[in-house]
């Protein structure tokens with residue numbers, strides 16, 4: 001499994017900070033853990049994430065750019081940017097030469 005840095009973006013509040021566990025910062029993780037709703041939240045989050053990825057992939061196919069997709073799905077452009085990167089990493093959409101360059105990779 002890929003080791004993730006401890007200091008990164010929280011999956012829930014999207015603030016960059018120290019990750020407590022399960023991709024969540026302390027102030028997101030602890031109340032969920034205490035209430036016993038952590039597993040439910042993670043399942044819902046995963047479902048939302050997959051749903052959003054599918055929507056992003058579809059809108060990209062229709063020719064919308066990332067800003068237009070962000071507006072359409074009512075999320076931040078940064079969220080769409082991350083979704084696009086995930087879709088590329090999963091091989092669901094092709095890498096463009098520019099995207100490869102920005103990711104620090106070279107075109108094959």
Ligand SMILES: [Zn+2]
Pocket residue numbers: 010011012013014015024025026027028029
């Ligand atoms: Zn958080």
